[in-house]
Amino acid sequence: MNTPIGYEPLTPHASPLTATAKIFVAGHRGLVGSAVERRLRAEGYTNLVLRTRKELDLLDYAAVAAFFERERPEVVIDAAARVGGIHANNTYPADFIRDNLFVQNNLIDNAWRFGARKLVFLGSSCIYPKHAPQPMKEEHLLTGPLEPTNEWYAIAKIAGIKMCQAYRKQHGFDAISLMPTNLYGPGDNFNLESSHVLPALIRKFHEAKLAGASAVTVWGTGTPRREFLHVDDMAAATVFLAANYSDSEIVNVGVGEDVSIRELAELVRDAVGFTGELEFDTTKPDGTPRKLLDVTRLHGLGWKASIPLAEGIRSTYDWFLQHQADFRT
Structure with missing residues (x-):
């Protein structure tokens, strides 16, 4: 098929995102x-x-x-x-x-x-x-x-x-x-086996807080920087x-702008209200040293x-608290 059904090329200034667009x-x-x-x-x-x-x-x-x-x-x-x-x-x-x-x-x-x-x-x-x-x-x-x-x-x-x-x-x-x-943000994946670093940290700090743990272990050295x-x-x-x-x-x-994984963990710790220490498992991979766009x-x-990041983490933790019954695994 060389020509799509019903296709009409856009003019340079026409946006298809109209109020009634499907x-x-x-x-x-x-x-x-x-x-x-x-x-x-x-x-x-x-x-x-x-x-x-x-x-x-x-x-x-x-x-x-x-x-x-x-x-x-x-x-x-x-x-x-x-x-x-x-x-x-x-x-x-x-x-x-x-x-x-x-x-x-x-x-x-x-x-x-x-x-x-x-x-x-x-x-x-x-x-x-x-x-x-x-x-x-x-x-x-x-x-x-x-x-x-x-x-x-x-x-x-x-x-x-x-x-x-x-x-x-x-x-x-x-x-x-x-x-x-x-x-x-809201709707993130908080499963510790498959989640990204920020939601994983939220869940780990939350569970450590509930358990009265003295420390939370973070993968890697804490030095990689992420946006x-x-x-x-x-x-x-x-x-x-x-x-x-x-x-x-x-x-x-x-x-x-970016932050180190250590700085991110500290922001999450503050948002969750965990008062223990951070420990870094250097046997785990760091991934890319830095990723800033x-x-x-x-x-x-x-x-x-x-x-702002600190504000976003706090609101994401609030969302997590409202939906934590969904994150049993």
């Missing part, structure tokens, strides 16, 4: 997808198409094609992905590369084929080389080896970026790619860029993050 948020029950849904509704977008995993298996090309043929969404926001921390990436590398490739391929191809006017692909800062210059600029992509502990996920996301660029180049499809830094963006800020940036950005170049989405392009487009 918007499909893939992965709307996840950390990012749920925040995007909240943001869209808050901004008055009500014509949303949402499907749970049981209702639509994004790994199934035929099912995804049938869905797009039936619903014909005008805007697609791809917030669906298999995600996890160092342990999960190291343990299930085949699952991470396979599932993410299948999901993004199915969404991008069928969004184009069935006339979507915009697709927003959400990648990750882990696409950049392990020893990329800091802060990492968009042009640092594919300039060096990846971090081995998450290369499977990173390669899948790089493939998604290139697929968006290829469909734009060959078909004129308005697909944009956003690269968020480390995200956290953290509240998921509600990420959602705001996603909606803003969906409406205002159309180009093949990727856009970093972050705050432009250059957000010059994002700021130049007119958007900046607004939620």
Whole structure:
């Protein structure tokens, strides 16, 4: 098929994100997808198409094609992905590369084929080389080896970026790619086996506080530096860029500031109210030494993050307390 059904190329100044546009948020029950849904509704977008995993298996090309043929969404926001921390990436590398490739391929191809006017692909800062210059600029992509502990996920996301660029180049499809830094907030994964560092620390400090423990053990040396963006800020940036950005170049989405893992642990300890000590297990991997995004392009487009890290951690802990019955495992 050379021409997608119902596709009309955008004029340079036309945004498909209108008040009545039919918007499909893939992965709307996840950390990012749920925040995007909240943001869209808050901004008055009500014509949303949402499907749970049981209702639509994004790994199934035929099912995804049938869905797009039936619903014909005008805007697609791809917030669906298999995600996890160092342990999960190291343990299930085949699952991470396979599932993410299948999901993004199915969404991008069928969004184009069935006339979507915009697709927003959400990648990750882990696409950049392990020893990329800091802060990492968009042009640092594919300039060096990846971090081995998450290369499977990173390669899948790089493939998604290139697929968006290829469909734009060959078909004129308005697909944009956003690269968020480390995200956290309401709806996060607090399972200690598969979570990222910030929610894992929240749960560990909370359980240590309840147990009256004298110390909490943190993986690694505590020296690596990480940047953290509240998921509600990420959602705001996603909606803003969906409406205002159309180009093949990727856009970093972050705050432009980072903290050490030790500093992060201290912030979480304060938010939780744990009074014990920190201990660092140096036999565990640190991962990439530093991951800080250059957000010059994002700021130049007119958007900046607004939620300070300490405030975001406190509100995330409050959310955790309200939902902790869901985190028994």
